[in-house]
Protein backbone atom coordinates (compact mmCIF):
# COMPACT_ATOMS: atom_id res chain seq x y z
CA UNK A 1 0.00 0.00 0.00
CA UNK A 2 2.83 2.28 0.80
CA UNK A 3 4.19 1.74 -2.73
CA UNK A 4 0.85 2.75 -4.24
CA UNK A 5 0.77 5.85 -2.12
CA UNK A 6 4.23 6.76 -3.29
CA UNK A 7 3.20 6.16 -6.86
CA UNK A 8 0.12 8.31 -6.44
CA UNK A 9 2.25 10.99 -4.93
CA UNK A 10 4.65 10.76 -7.86
CA UNK A 11 1.82 11.08 -10.36
CA UNK A 12 0.37 14.00 -8.45
CA UNK A 13 3.80 15.63 -8.43
CA UNK A 14 4.14 15.22 -12.18
CA UNK A 15 0.71 16.76 -12.78
CA UNK A 16 1.52 19.62 -10.45
CA UNK A 17 4.77 20.24 -12.29
CA UNK A 18 2.97 20.17 -15.62
CA UNK A 19 0.34 22.57 -14.34
CA UNK A 20 2.97 24.94 -13.00
CA UNK A 21 4.88 24.60 -16.23
CA UNK A 22 1.93 25.48 -18.41
CA UNK A 23 0.95 28.29 -16.08
CA UNK A 24 4.50 29.59 -16.28
CA UNK A 25 4.52 29.45 -20.06
CA UNK A 26 1.15 31.15 -20.14
CA UNK A 27 2.53 33.82 -17.89
CA UNK A 28 5.75 34.38 -19.78
CA UNK A 29 4.11 34.04 -23.18
CA UNK A 30 6.41 31.21 -24.18
CA UNK A 31 3.58 28.97 -25.22
CA UNK A 32 4.58 29.06 -28.84
CA UNK A 33 4.96 25.58 -30.26
CA UNK A 34 4.62 26.89 -33.80
CA UNK A 35 7.00 25.21 -36.16
CA UNK A 36 8.85 27.43 -38.63
CA UNK A 37 7.11 27.76 -41.98
CA UNK A 38 7.98 25.02 -44.46
CA UNK A 39 10.73 25.92 -46.93
CA UNK A 40 9.37 27.16 -50.22
CA UNK A 41 10.65 26.51 -53.68
CA UNK A 42 10.26 28.92 -56.59
CA UNK A 43 9.26 27.37 -59.90
CA UNK A 44 9.11 29.09 -63.28
CA UNK A 45 6.52 28.27 -65.89
CA UNK A 46 8.20 28.90 -69.26
CA UNK A 47 4.88 28.81 -71.13
CA UNK A 48 3.24 31.64 -69.22
CA UNK A 49 6.52 33.23 -68.03
CA UNK A 50 5.18 33.21 -64.49
CA UNK A 51 6.64 32.28 -61.15
CA UNK A 52 5.03 29.99 -58.62
CA UNK A 53 6.02 29.35 -55.06
CA UNK A 54 5.39 25.87 -53.73
CA UNK A 55 6.07 23.92 -50.57
CA UNK A 56 6.63 20.83 -52.69
CA UNK A 57 10.17 19.50 -52.85
CA UNK A 58 10.37 19.82 -56.60
CA UNK A 59 8.85 21.68 -59.51
CA UNK A 60 6.74 19.43 -61.67
CA UNK A 61 7.44 19.31 -65.40
CA UNK A 62 7.27 21.61 -67.34
CA UNK A 63 8.00 23.99 -64.46
CA UNK A 64 11.66 24.80 -63.90
CA UNK A 65 13.13 25.02 -60.40
CA UNK A 66 14.93 28.24 -59.50
CA UNK A 67 15.89 26.86 -56.08
CA UNK A 68 15.18 28.24 -52.64
CA UNK A 69 18.48 29.68 -51.45
CA UNK A 70 21.63 31.65 -52.15
CA UNK A 71 23.66 29.80 -54.77
CA UNK A 72 26.98 28.36 -53.73
CA UNK A 73 29.41 26.02 -55.41
CA UNK A 74 28.13 22.99 -57.19
CA UNK A 75 30.88 20.70 -58.41
CA UNK A 76 30.27 17.79 -60.73
CA UNK A 77 30.88 14.22 -59.48
CA UNK A 78 34.57 14.42 -60.32
CA UNK A 79 34.87 17.63 -58.30
CA UNK A 80 35.37 19.81 -61.38
CA UNK A 81 33.42 22.97 -62.01
CA UNK A 82 33.20 23.53 -65.72
CA UNK A 83 29.96 25.33 -66.36
CA UNK A 84 27.53 27.75 -64.78
CA UNK A 85 25.75 26.56 -61.66
CA UNK A 86 22.62 24.87 -63.06
CA UNK A 87 20.31 27.01 -60.92
CA UNK A 88 22.09 30.20 -62.02
CA UNK A 89 21.52 29.09 -65.61
CA UNK A 90 17.85 28.31 -64.81
CA UNK A 91 17.37 31.71 -63.13
CA UNK A 92 18.89 33.47 -66.12
CA UNK A 93 16.79 31.44 -68.58
CA UNK A 94 13.62 32.35 -66.66
CA UNK A 95 14.60 36.03 -66.61
CA UNK A 96 15.46 35.97 -70.31
CA UNK A 97 12.07 34.49 -71.26
CA UNK A 98 10.29 37.05 -69.07
CA UNK A 99 12.33 39.95 -70.52
CA UNK A 100 11.59 38.74 -74.03
CA UNK A 101 7.86 39.02 -73.32
CA UNK A 102 8.41 42.69 -72.59
CA UNK A 103 10.45 43.15 -75.74
CA UNK A 104 13.76 43.30 -73.86
CA UNK A 105 16.77 41.44 -75.22
CA UNK A 106 18.78 39.87 -72.43
CA UNK A 107 21.81 37.65 -73.08
CA UNK A 108 24.93 36.35 -71.35
CA UNK A 109 28.17 37.72 -72.74
CA UNK A 110 30.41 35.90 -70.24
CA UNK A 111 29.45 33.23 -67.73
CA UNK A 112 31.70 30.38 -66.65
CA UNK A 113 35.41 31.06 -67.24
CA UNK A 114 38.18 28.60 -66.47
CA UNK A 115 41.10 29.62 -64.24
CA UNK A 116 43.44 30.21 -67.19
CA UNK A 117 40.99 32.50 -68.93
CA UNK A 118 40.38 34.44 -65.71
CA UNK A 119 44.15 34.76 -65.12
CA UNK A 120 44.63 36.09 -68.64
CA UNK A 121 41.81 38.63 -68.17
CA UNK A 122 43.36 39.77 -64.88
CA UNK A 123 46.79 40.15 -66.54
CA UNK A 124 45.21 42.29 -69.27
CA UNK A 125 43.45 44.39 -66.67
CA UNK A 126 46.74 45.07 -64.83
CA UNK A 127 48.14 46.43 -68.10
CA UNK A 128 45.06 48.53 -68.67
CA UNK A 129 44.60 49.92 -65.13
CA UNK A 130 48.26 50.08 -64.07
CA UNK A 131 48.20 48.12 -60.80
CA UNK A 132 46.82 44.92 -59.31
CA UNK A 133 44.55 46.86 -56.95
CA UNK A 134 43.03 49.00 -59.68
CA UNK A 135 42.71 45.96 -61.97
CA UNK A 136 40.96 43.90 -59.29
CA UNK A 137 38.20 46.50 -59.03
CA UNK A 138 37.17 45.32 -62.51
CA UNK A 139 38.55 41.82 -62.99
CA UNK A 140 39.38 39.63 -60.02
CA UNK A 141 42.27 37.17 -60.11
CA UNK A 142 41.11 33.55 -60.55
CA UNK A 143 41.24 32.60 -56.85
CA UNK A 144 38.68 35.28 -55.94
CA UNK A 145 36.51 35.66 -59.03
CA UNK A 146 33.10 34.00 -58.95
CA UNK A 147 33.16 33.34 -62.70
CA UNK A 148 35.46 30.24 -62.45
CA UNK A 149 33.06 28.89 -59.81
CA UNK A 150 30.13 29.13 -62.19
CA UNK A 151 28.44 31.65 -59.88
CA UNK A 152 28.54 34.87 -61.93
CA UNK A 153 27.24 36.09 -65.27
CA UNK A 154 27.94 39.22 -67.30
CA UNK A 155 24.95 40.29 -69.39
CA UNK A 156 24.59 42.56 -72.42
CA UNK A 157 28.19 43.77 -72.05
CA UNK A 158 29.55 46.08 -73.35
CA UNK A 159 27.06 48.07 -75.36
CA UNK A 160 23.52 47.03 -74.52
CA UNK A 161 22.66 48.40 -71.12
CA UNK A 162 18.82 48.48 -71.30
CA UNK A 163 18.63 44.68 -70.96
CA UNK A 164 20.91 44.78 -67.94
CA UNK A 165 18.79 47.54 -66.41
CA UNK A 166 15.73 45.35 -66.86
CA UNK A 167 17.53 42.57 -64.98
CA UNK A 168 18.66 44.96 -62.27
CA UNK A 169 15.04 45.99 -61.74
CA UNK A 170 13.43 42.56 -62.07
CA UNK A 171 16.19 40.08 -61.19
CA UNK A 172 15.31 39.60 -57.52
CA UNK A 173 12.13 37.73 -58.47
CA UNK A 174 14.37 35.13 -60.09
CA UNK A 175 17.10 35.25 -57.44
CA UNK A 176 19.52 37.39 -59.47
CA UNK A 177 21.22 40.56 -58.24
CA UNK A 178 23.64 43.12 -59.57
CA UNK A 179 26.38 43.09 -56.92
CA UNK A 180 28.96 45.77 -57.86
CA UNK A 181 28.21 49.48 -58.24
CA UNK A 182 30.89 49.85 -60.94
CA UNK A 183 29.74 46.89 -63.11
CA UNK A 184 26.19 47.23 -64.47
CA UNK A 185 26.61 43.94 -66.35
CA UNK A 186 27.65 41.55 -63.54
CA UNK A 187 24.97 39.47 -61.76
CA UNK A 188 25.04 36.69 -59.19
CA UNK A 189 22.54 34.41 -57.44
CA UNK A 190 23.15 35.87 -53.98
CA UNK A 191 19.54 35.58 -52.74
CA UNK A 192 16.70 33.10 -52.81
CA UNK A 193 14.16 34.00 -55.52
CA UNK A 194 11.81 36.68 -54.21
CA UNK A 195 14.13 38.05 -51.54
CA UNK A 196 15.52 41.59 -51.64
CA UNK A 197 18.93 42.10 -53.22
CA UNK A 198 21.59 43.32 -50.77
CA UNK A 199 23.14 46.76 -51.21
CA UNK A 200 25.79 46.79 -53.91
CA UNK A 201 29.48 46.81 -53.04
CA UNK A 202 31.53 49.62 -54.58
CA UNK A 203 33.53 47.17 -56.69
CA UNK A 204 34.92 43.62 -56.78
CA UNK A 205 37.62 44.33 -54.18
CA UNK A 206 34.94 43.36 -51.64
CA UNK A 207 35.56 39.71 -52.60
CA UNK A 208 39.23 39.79 -51.53
CA UNK A 209 39.69 39.17 -47.80
CA UNK A 210 41.24 42.16 -46.00
CA UNK A 211 44.61 40.67 -45.19
CA UNK A 212 44.95 38.55 -48.32
CA UNK A 213 47.41 39.35 -51.10
CA UNK A 214 45.66 40.33 -54.33
CA UNK A 215 47.43 37.73 -56.45
Ligand SMILES: [Zn+2]
Nearest residue numbers: 152153154186
Ligand atom coordinates in the same frame (compact mmCIF):
# COMPACT_ATOMS: atom_id res chain seq x y z
ZN1 LIG B 1 31.52 39.51 -64.15
